[in-house]
Amino acid sequence: MKVITIAKTGDEETVEPGFAELVQQISGKELRQCYHCLKCSAGCPINFAMDWAPNQIIRMVQLGLQERVLSSSTIWLCASCETCSTRCPNEVDLPTIMDTLKEMAIQNGIRSQQAGIQTFHRVFLNCLREYGRMHEVSLLALYKLLTLNPFEDMGLGIKMFRKGKLNLLPSRIENVHELETIFRTFGESKRSKI
Amino acid sequence: MKLSYFPGCSLDGTAKEYGSSTSAICQALGLELIEVPDWNCCGASSGHSTNYLLGQALAARNLILAEKQGLDMVVACAACFSRFKKTNIALKENAELRGKMEEIMGIPYKGSFQIRHLLDVIYNTVGLETIKKEVTNPLKDLRLVPYYGCVIVRPHELTQFDDEEQPQVIDNLIEAIGAESLPWSDKTECCGASLALTRVDIVKKLARGIVEMAKEAGAQAIATACPLCQANLDMRYGEDGLPVFYFTELLGLALGIEGKNWLERHITDPLPLLTSLNLVKGE
Ligand code: SF4
Ligand code: SF4
Numbered sequence: 001m002k003v004i005t006i007a008k009t010g011d012e013e014t015v016e017p018g019f020a021e022l023v024q025q026i027s028g029k030e031l032r033q034c035y036h037c038l039k040c041s042a043g044c045p046i047n048f049a050m051d052w053a054p055n056q057i058i059r060m061v062q063l064g065l066q067e068r069v070l071s072s073s074t075i076w077l078c079a080s081c082e083t084c085s086t087r088c089p090n091e092v093d094l095p096t097i098m099d100t101l102k103e104m105a106i107q108n109g110i111r112s113q114q115a116g117i118q119t120f121h122r123v124f125l126n127c128l129r130e131y132g133r134m135h136e137v138s139l140l141a142l143y144k145l146l147t148l149n150p151f152e153d154m155g156l157g158i159k160m161f162r163k164g165k166l167n168l169l170p171s172r173i174e175n176v177h178e179l180e181t182i183f184r185t186f187g188e189s190k191r192s193k194i
Numbered sequence: 195m196k197l198s199y200f201p202g203c204s205l206d207g208t209a210k211e212y213g214s215s216t217s218a219i220c221q222a223l224g225l226e227l228i229e230v231p232d233w234n235c236c237g238a239s240s241g242h243s244t245n246y247l248l249g250q251a252l253a254a255r256n257l258i259l260a261e262k263q264g265l266d267m268v269v270a271c272a273a274c275f276s277r278f279k280k281t282n283i284a285l286k287e288n289a290e291l292r293g294k295m296e297e298i299m300g301i302p303y304k305g306s307f308q309i310r311h312l313l314d315v316i317y318n319t320v321g322l323e324t325i326k327k328e329v330t331n332p333l334k335d336l337r338l339v340p341y342y343g344c345v346i347v348r349p350h351e352l353t354q355f356d357d358e359e360q361p362q363v364i365d366n367l368i369e370a371i372g373a374e375s376l377p378w379s380d381k382t383e384c385c386g387a388s389l390a391l392t393r394v395d396i397v398k399k400l401a402r403g404i405v406e407m408a409k410e411a412g413a414q415a416i417a418t419a420c421p422l423c424q425a426n427l428d429m430r431y432g433e434d435g436l437p438v439f440y441f442t443e444l445l446g447l448a449l450g451i452e453g454k455n456w457l458e459r460h461i462t463d464p465l466p467l468l469t470s471l472n473l474v475k476g477e
Contacts, residue, residue, distance in 0.1 A: 045384040049396050077393070080239065081344040081384035082276075086358050102243050117392045124240035128252070132234040134203035143391065152394065156429060156461075163459045165208045174232045178255060181298050186248040 002064075016066040023061050027100035033090040034058045040084030040094055050074040051113075054084055054094050057101070070105040074098075076114035116147045129183050132173030137166050197315065198263040198307075199227035200256060200278070202271040202421075203235050209271075209421035211456035215442035216270050216312060218451050222328065223320050227268070230260045236274040239388040247291065253281035254295045258303050266308040268315050270442075272420035273387070275311045276345035279352045282309060311346055313419045313441065314355045317363045322370045330450035332372025335471050338444075339378045339413040340364035341404070343385060343423040358382070364417055364441055371448035378411035380404045385426040394430070401430040408436055414467055417441050429461045437464030447473060 002015045024031060034055065041053035051073045052060065060069045069075070078098040085093050105112065112118075123143045127135055144152060160166050173179075205213035220227050233256050241249025257278060260267045269275040282305050285292045296302050316325075341364075348358040356363045359382065368375035383404055386397035405427055408416050415437040418424045428438040437460060446453050447468070457464050457474070468474045 045386070045400060046389075046396065048399075049393070076243075077389070077396070079344075079384055079387045079389055080242070081387065082348045083344070083382075083384065086348040086350070096246075099242050099246050103246060106244055114392075117389075118244075120392045121240035121244045124238065125244065125248075128235045128237070128240075132232075134207065134235050134238070136207050140391065153391070159461060160208065160429075163461065165210065165459060167207055171206075173234055178298060179234060179252070182251045182255065182295075183248070185294055185298065186245065186251045 015064040019064040019066045029093040034092050039087050043083045070110045073114045075101040076117045131170045132176045135170035196226045198260045198265040198267040200269045202274040204421035211459045212440045215446045215456045219445045236277045250281045250284045253277045258299045270312040272346045278309050329448045336373040337414045338417045339408045341416050341418045376411045380407040398430045401426045405431045435462040
């Protein structure tokens with residue numbers, strides 16, 4: 001770890017020289033070859049809502065600005081739409097790298113402003129562990145309650161129910177115990193912490 | 195022709211009309227779909243976003259069950275399709291993942307079968323010529339834009355199906371069933387996918403943009419092949435949206451299958467449009 005001073009603002013920031021190497025190792029994807037042509041950021045549909053553009057995330061990983069990257073909203077907002085990875089002239093697999101960064105953020109207990117998305121994923125996986133399949137009503141109810149936003153989408157939910165798009169009761173798969181084993185085997189990632 | 199079939203959670207819930215229209219057209223076109231026994235959710239975004247290996251393991255269970263059926267596998271949901279394609283590669287390359295999953299399931303995995311999106315099977319296996327012959331109710335005067343979204347066609351190395359920037363498959367299908375396919379800008383734009391529930395604001399903005407462009411192109415409706423695309427465009431535009439069809443519903447109508455129980459599930463009611471063009475019988 002090294003502390004540097006940002007020339008423009010005078011702010012101090014920590015740099016983790018091994019960060020890029022670690023991200024590459026965990027994701028199995030190369031990112032050093034990115035030369036910042038901005039093609040990814042230009043085509044990214046979610047860029048407008050991100051705090052850092054996709055190529056800026058790659059740049060910050062290259063520079064070792066670990067804390068900024070792992071606490072960014074961008075990594076959580078990426079929709080894995082593969083627009084960037086399809087267009088990148090250097091075959092940088094940004095969506096997979098974003099997944100690795102999210103995983104590292106979770107393992108290091110770093111919350112971003114997108115904590116709601118993290119909660120959603122947790123509720124989703126718990127539902128899957130319990131039933132083996134998704135049950136939208138349980139998922140929606142729990143998620144909206146946990147994020148203290150119980151009335152968002154209530155109207156839409158009622159419309160969907162009337163149209164027969166929501167099953168009131170969940171259905172459980174037969175061998176749900178196999179999922180329990182999968183969760184126990186892979187649930188705690190064996191990957192090294194930073 | 196027999197195929198192993200992975201419906202996925204949406205086709206059993208919010209996208210029931212995609213599920214039932216898929217069953218109906220496959221039956222009409224001579225495809226026998228045999229559901230993967232005891233399939234589970236593929237893990238979706240929540241799997242790969244929070245624990246990549248767990249996401250792969252959840253998807254892998256389905257691939258192992260499917261391979262045991264001894265058939266090629268067809269997947270209707272674009273997101274499940276993409277997860278399975280990625281996981282199939284991981285199972286072959288990552289011996290640890292494969293070994294652990296084989297042990298849990300008690301079945302070895304070779305990956306000796308194909309994983310295909312439903313659109314690919316309809317287009318490349320059934321083929322346009324057969325479809326044209328089966329059409330009894332051509333969708334005359336219906337102006338559609340084909341919407342592919344993200345991961346059915348990209349990245350090409352993975353999907354190996356159609357062009358990733360300028361796909362044509364849905365365009366050609368639309369023309370084959372007698373409707374008009376309009377050129378437009380947003381064929382492969384992203385609808386915001388799984389941010390649908392967590393960042394409604396973002397998805398609304400994206401969905402609005404896409405539907406606006408469809409309107410500008412002169413479309414009366416949008417044709418899709420993904421439950422997330424359909425849901426986001428159908429539900430997140432608000433008043434005055436366009437009807438958003440699954441390509442299977444359009445195909446079903448053209449094949450003369452009575453599709454009321456699909457069509458009445460849409461949030462943006464497509465019946466006034468279809469009735470006005472005499473494509474379904476009025477009340
Ligand atoms: S498109 Fe590729 S090379 Fe260009 S900035 Fe993005 S990641 Fe870097
Ligand atoms: S995969 Fe993520 S970063 Fe890449 S274009 Fe899509 S939303 Fe943007």
